[in-house]
Amino acid sequence: MAEFIQHDRHHEPFVGEIPVPHGPATGDEHEHYPGPTPPAANSEQERAIFSYLTHPDDIYTEDGTYWADLPLGKRIAFINKTQNEEAKAELKAIGRMMKKDPLSPISWYFRNAILPGAGLGLEGYVLFSIGNLDPLFKSTWPQCWGKNATECSSNWVASVTYLEVIGIMVGQVVVGVIGDWIGRRWGLIQDAAIMFVGLLMITASWGLNLQGWVICYAWSLFFYGFGVGGEYPITATSSMENAVSSGKLSTRDDRLHRGRKVTSAFLMQGWGQFFNQALLIILMLILHHGDGSPPYSTVTTQWLWRLSFAIPAVGTLWLVYYRAYKMPHASRQLAAAKKKSNVTGYDFESLKATYSFFGGRLLATAGTWFCNDVFFYGNKLFQAQFIDVISGGESTVMTGWIWNLYNVIVSLAGYYLASLLIDNKFYGRKMMQQVGFLMCFIMFVVPAFHYDYYTSKAGIKAFQAMYFLSSFFNQFGPNSVTFLVAGEVFPTPIRASAHGFSACIGKSGALLASVLYNYIDTQTKFYVVPWFGLAGMLLTWLFLPDTTGLDLKEQERRWAYIRSGRENEYHGIAIHPKHLSLWERLRGVGKNYNPELDHKQKLDDIREDWAGKERARANMEAGGEPTGTEDLEDDHYTDEVHRYFRNETGAKVSYHGAVMTPASVSPAPASSSKSSTEAMNEKSG
Incomplete structure (x- = not known):
C-alpha cells in the first residue's frame, strides 16, 4: 500500500547501501575527501538538512529522540500518533485507488x-x-x-x-x-x-x-x-x-x-x-x-x-x-x-x-x-x-x-x-x-x-x-x-x-x-x-531480540562496523536495549548505545557515501568504468544536501589524485521533486 501513499510524501529516501566506516587509508581504498569539520554553530542547520536521513519522523520525535527512549506516556502518545497517521494515509490511498478503479485494491x-x-x-x-x-x-x-x-x-x-x-x-x-x-x-x-x-x-x-x-x-x-x-x-x-x-x-x-x-x-x-x-x-x-x-x-x-x-x-x-x-x-x-x-x-x-x-x-x-x-x-x-x-x-x-x-x-x-x-x-x-x-x-x-x-x-x-x-x-x-x-x-x-x-x-x-x-x-x-x-x-x-520498529538499514550499518573490526565504535539504535535480547544485554552488547555520538557518525557515513557517489560520477563522465559500489540511479540526497557538502568541501572532491568541481558533476535529482516510489516506478516500468 505504501507505493500509493508515498506519492503524497516528500523527501522519502532510499537508504540501503551503507558505506563501511572508514578507518586508516590503505592503498586499495578510495581517498577520503578533503574538507574541514563543520563548526558547532552549524549543528541546527545540519539537523534541519539531514533529519530526513538521520531522524525519520516515524521513529524519531521532532527533537530527535528515538521512540524507544521516550518515557512511557510520551512513547504511547508518539506511537499512537504515528500509527493513526499511517492508518489514515492508507485508508485515503485505498479510497483514491477505488475511486480510480474499484477493483484496484484486489489487484x-x-x-x-x-x-x-x-x-x-x-x-x-x-x-x-x-x-x-x-x-x-x-x-x-x-x-x-x-x-x-x-x-x-x-x-x-x-x-x-x-x-x-x-x-x-x-x-x-x-x-x-x-x-x-x-x-x-x-x-x-x-x-x-x-x-x-x-x-x-x-x-x-x-x-x-x-x-x-x-x-x-x-x-x-x-x-x-x-x-x-x-x-x-x-x-x-x-x-x-x-x-x-x-x-x-x-x-x-x-x-x-x-x-x-x-x-x-x-x-x-x-x-x-x-x-x-x-x-x-x-x-x-x-x-x-x-x-x-x-x-x-x-x-x-x-x-x-x-x-x-x-x-x-x-x-x-x-x-x-x-x-x-x-x-x-x-x-x-x-x-x-x-x-x-x-x-x-x-x-x-x-x-x-x-x-x-x-x-x-x-x-x-x-x-x-x-x-x-x-x-x-x-x-x-x-x-x-x-x-x-x-x-x-x-x-x-x-x-x-x-x-x-x-x-x-x-x-x-x-x-x-x-x-x-x-x-x-x-x-x-x-x-x-x-x-x-x-x-x-x-x-x-x-x-x-x-x-x-x-x-x-x-x-x-x-x-x-x-x-x-x-x-x-x-x-x-x-x-x-x-x-x-x-x-x-x-x-x-x-x-x-x-x-x-x-x-x-x-x-x-x-x-x-x-x-x-x-x-x-x-x-x-x-x-x-x-x-x-x-x-x-x-x-x-x-x-530473541525484538526487531519491531527497528530500521533494517541500522542493522546493515552495524554490520558494516562489525565487518571492519570496529564493532565497539557503533553507537546506533541497532544496539538499543529495546532491540537486543536479554542474553545480549547481559553480555553488555548495548553498553555503547549513544544517540549523540551516533548522530555524528551518521553524518560521517553520509559524507562518505556522498563523496563516493560524486567520485563515481566524475569517473564515469571522464570515461572511466563504474566501480559498482555506488548506485547513482537511486540518489536519495536532496539539493540542500548536495549544496551543503559542496560548500563544506570547498566545491572540490578528490578522486584518486584528480580534482572534480561541481561543474563536472551531473546534478543529482532532488527528492522533493519526486517521491522515491515515483522514481522507482519510472525505472521499473
Whole structure:
C-alpha cells in the first residue's frame, strides 16, 4: 500500500547501501575527501538538512529522540500518533485507488501478497495434503496402511512422512546457501522448477504392487520436499528485501510494514491448506456417491488423489515462468551488500562473524522453530485421532476433512491477525511469539491432566475449543514470527543461510513428532507436547531480540562496523536495549548505545557515501568504468544536501589524485521533486 501513499510524501529516501566506516587509508581504498569539520554553530542547520536521513519522523520525535527512549506516556502518545497517521494515509490511498478503479485494491493485494507468497501457497497445498489423504488411503488399502498390513512394510508406509520432511530439511539448508551464494533469483526459479517436476512425479507415481507404489510415492515426495524447503529461506529473504520493487532496505514502508509484507506472503501457506482441503471435499462429492461415506473404490481414490496433485502442477508451472521472466531484480540487495564488502561467491567471513556475534540469535531462531514445529506438525499429524475423540470414534474420511476445514479457517484468522499486529510497537514480534507459545502450552497441558473429563460428553465442547484455540495461537504467534525473524535478525550476506539453517532445525521438530507419534497414544501426546511450548517461550524471552520498529538499514550499518573490526565504535539504535535480547544485554552488547555520538557518525557515513557517489560520477563522465559500489540511479540526497557538502568541501572532491568541481558533476535529482516510489516506478516500468 505504501507505493500509493508515498506519492503524497516528500523527501522519502532510499537508504540501503551503507558505506563501511572508514578507518586508516590503505592503498586499495578510495581517498577520503578533503574538507574541514563543520563548526558547532552549524549543528541546527545540519539537523534541519539531514533529519530526513538521520531522524525519520516515524521513529524519531521532532527533537530527535528515538521512540524507544521516550518515557512511557510520551512513547504511547508518539506511537499512537504515528500509527493513526499511517492508518489514515492508507485508508485515503485505498479510497483514491477505488475511486480510480474499484477493483484496484484486489489487484494490489494480488501483486504484493499473493504473488510473493505463491510458492508457499502451493507448498502448503501439497505438504498438508499428505496428512489429509492418509485416512483415505487407510480406508481404501487397509492391507497396506492398516495396523495389520499384509502387503506393505510398515517402515515404507512411515517413510512417506519421513522422506517428505527430510527432503524439506535438505532443501532448506542447500537452497539457503545457494540464495546467499548465487542469488535470490536463482533460488526462486530453482525451487519452482523442482516443485513442478516433483508434482509430476507424485501425480504419475506407480508400482507393480502396492508397496512398489508406496516407495515411488515416498521418493517423489522427497524430491518435491527439496523444493518446498528452499521456499522458506528464499521467500522470506526476497520478501523482506523487497528486491522486486526497490532493492533498498530503508524506507518508511520498511520501518512500519516490513513484518506485514513478509507475513502477508507467508500466510498464503494457510490458503494453500484451505484450498487443498476444500478441493478434496469437492472431488470426493463428485467422484464418490452420496455423502462421501465408505467404502471407497480404488478407482475413486486413484482419481481423487492424482487430480488433487495435478491441479497445483499447473499453477507451479506458471510460477516458474513468472519468477524467470518477471523478477529480474530479486538478487539486487544481496549484490549490493557483496559489492560493499568486496566479496564474490559465498561470504564465508560474514558466516564466521555471524556465529561470533549472533550465536545467541541463531539459538533463538533455530530453537524456537524446533519447538514450534513439534506443535504445528504434531497438531496436523494427530488431528485424525483428535477428530476420532470428539466424534465418538465414528468419524469417516469426509467427517475428518470437514473438521479439518474448520481448523484451517480458524488458523487463517490467526495468520491475518498476526499480519495485522506484527509491526505494532506495543505488541510486535517478540511478545506475539511469547504469548503464542504460552497459549499453546496452556491449551495442551490442561486436557493432558484432565483427559477423561475433556473426552467425556460434559467436557468435549471445551476440548474442541481448546484444540481450535491452539491452532489460532500457533499462527497468531510462533508459526508466523519464526518465519519472519529467522531472516530479519541477521545481515544480508548470510540471511538466507541463517534462515535455512533455522528452518532445517525447526523441521527436525516435525520429524521428531512424526516418529514419536507412531509409538505413543493420544493422551500421552498431550502429556509430551505442552513442554515444547513452554521451552519455546523461554528461548524467546532469553535469546530473541525484538526487531519491531527497528530500521533494517541500522542493522546493515552495524554490520558494516562489525565487518571492519570496529564493532565497539557503533553507537546506533541497532544496539538499543529495546532491540537486543536479554542474553545480549547481559553480555553488555548495548553498553555503547549513544544517540549523540551516533548522530555524528551518521553524518560521517553520509559524507562518505556522498563523496563516493560524486567520485563515481566524475569517473564515469571522464570515461572511466563504474566501480559498482555506488548506485547513482537511486540518489536519495536532496539539493540542500548536495549544496551543503559542496560548500563544506570547498566545491572540490578528490578522486584518486584528480580534482572534480561541481561543474563536472551531473546534478543529482532532488527528492522533493519526486517521491522515491515515483522514481522507482519510472525505472521499473
